[in-house]
Amino acid sequence: MGIRERLSGNEAIAYAMKQIDPDVMGAFPITPSTEIPQYFSSYVDNGEVNTEFIAVESEHSALSTCIGAQAAGARAVSATSSCGLIYMAEMLYVAASNRLPITLAVSCRALSGPININNDHSDAMSVRDCGWLMLFAETNQEAYDNYLQAMRIGEAVGLPIMICQDGFITSHAIENIELVEDDKVKAFVGEYTPQHTLLKNPMAVGPYATPVYYIESKRQQAQAMIDAKRVVRAVADEFARMTGRQYDLLESYRMEDAERAIVIMGSSAGTAKQAVDELRELGEKVGLIKIRCFRPFPAEELAQALRNTLAFGVMDKADSFNAHCGPIYAETAAALYAQGVGAPKGISYIYGLGGRDVRVESIKRVFSDLEEISRTGETGETYRYLDVRE
């Protein structure tokens, strides 16, 4: 039986880090993830962990130190948000290419400009193609649980991993949480014993690769991401055996006979579930699919889950500014097309940018749109902003 506590999402991540006791943390403050290195450095300074904390001068250096440390055979971690994450972008690619399973906690926040410190997914979505594994949490509990599973997944496939949660909404809100006992965490996460490191036999990392070799290295990265799907599930199953909390690539909520569905990621899934419940009370056949694992993208699973719906809305807390849809919508549509699922009508909703509140009523409006579309067969504009003053 776990330990009952009340923690904010940032605190939960810092606590998970403490239980894991990684070797090196390189971090730089940025709202709303700042608390993570803040809590963690108090663990360091009180001798509660053996980790070396490197208080760097930028996020770029934070990830650079992690790359050096992980290549040297250490478990390296960091935490960031928003502009900090995209300032790391160049190094995100290098970490993935060097196949270094660094763990990065992301408390998602909008990007400048205008400058805004509140939640959306513009930061995480802007680095979605860097080659990192990405898990998203709906609640503080999920953020904590995902973090405990992160290193097992990343180290198994040799890819770095981001554990994303919603800035302020879960990062700062205090919720009831069930923690896993320290010894169980240690046993679950295990030791990091890479075969090659800078501090074993001489090893060279980060070469210049000519066209003769470059594409093969990318193909290997692609394969690691493909292989990760199986690993994410296997680690989730093992975690469920330890805690009773079962995770998957995505969560289907009341989708059994759903004619209308929304696809959503992060904390707003909780609000949306409430909307689903209330509409179900009224006899409406509505459901929800929550993406937990965004990288690798659960394309087949998502297509299967949407197969029998008449209409669906994809909720994106970031815009691609491509004049037609948000990033999750684009991937969802591609997944459906690849699977030969052409029947449901899909709408791309951009919502919640810069911390715009998302209420049960907001989600109900989406379902109402979807009802009209499924009844009339007319989609109208497929690229829509939710709850915006026009």
Next chain:
Amino acid sequence: MTYNLKQNLEREERLCGGHRMCAGCGSPIAIRTVLRQLEPEDKAVITGATSCMEVSTFMYPYTAWKDSFIHNAFENAAATCSGVETAYRVLRKRGKVDGRYKFITFGGDGGTYDIGFQSLSGAMERGHDMVYVCYDNEAYMNTGIQRSSSTPWFADTTTTPVGKAVPGKPQKKKDLTRIMASHGIPYVAQTAFTKDFQDISVKSHKAIYTQGAAFLNVLAPCPRGWRYPTEKLMEVTRLAVESCVWPLYEVCEGVYKLTYMPKKKLPVEEYLKMQGRFAHLFRPGNEWMIQAIQEEVDRNWEELLHLCGEACSAEKR
């Protein structure tokens, strides 16, 4: 450390031949010399900023580095090295690493004076037990001779071409060595490979074996960018030192010390005239530029003498 060139050269080369650096380039000589000062029983992890040196010595699947080597990006070699060094301290504490490791970073002036400056400043301020070596060839040579903040005044580069309106680089060279000394780190030195290589060798050994952060600035001429005949590498280096364009000194725990006093300070023309990048200075009507450079060199030299507690040239006379 008693220094003997012959004995020093008998040490194992830790950057082996077969790399693709140009003939007449100063940087592999600087790097080999620095690495020879590692005690043979010590292991090392070398970090390289993206540069000529990096792409020429580590082209997959070959590496010229006998020690572990990591290249990350252009602007973050110091941060990367600080991560490796930190990992070493933790893993040693946890009994997971054997042997003594030393941590040395190499970057060109672009990766050090300019784009990597923040990362360097951060790593030095944090006091990691590492040496950052800048091989200063005074421009972005890898991308084709563009100006950096290290490029000297009036030099002809591909982004400060000598034109009808602008006669080469309008700005003076940034004094990085003194900026690094201002970080208050235990050891900072400016050096070059001249004569029997004693200056660079002794300073490298000190830098590597001083506990904490150390910075070495090594003049590393580039025959493509400076436009001197490849066989004149040692000569151009010597003239930089003898003209006091590139004085040799160290700052040990904040104390400045001149490590080489030229017997007779040569006029800057001697140094400038053998380099194509300064050819326009010798055209009629451009004498003022040479004059300006001479005045700048004199002023910097007097200031350095003052910092080093040496009598200034005028008093000596």
